[in-house]
Amino acid sequence: MSREWHERKYCSAENLWMWIDEQVGRNDRRLEVAKNCNCEDYKNLLVGRSEMLESLANWLHEEGAPLGEIAKLWGLGEKEEG
Secondary structure (H helix, E strand, O other): OOOOOOOOOOOOHHHHHHHHHHHHHHHHHHHHHHOOOOOHHHHHHHHHHHHHHHHHHHHHHHHOOOHHHHHHHHOOOOOOOO
């Protein structure tokens, strides 16, 4: 899915990519802080989140599917007008 692609019935692709980028940044900051603590479970959780976000972004990029198709696949509805 292109970062420039938009479909008005659903969140724009730009907003989806921005959200993914924000989540990656937030997770990276948490990983930096976690490097100084001894909680391996928390570090593993953050690494797992990073891998999940990377997999999601790669899948979206490789599929190149319109947001409408992705929404149907994930069982999401159209946003309400207004």
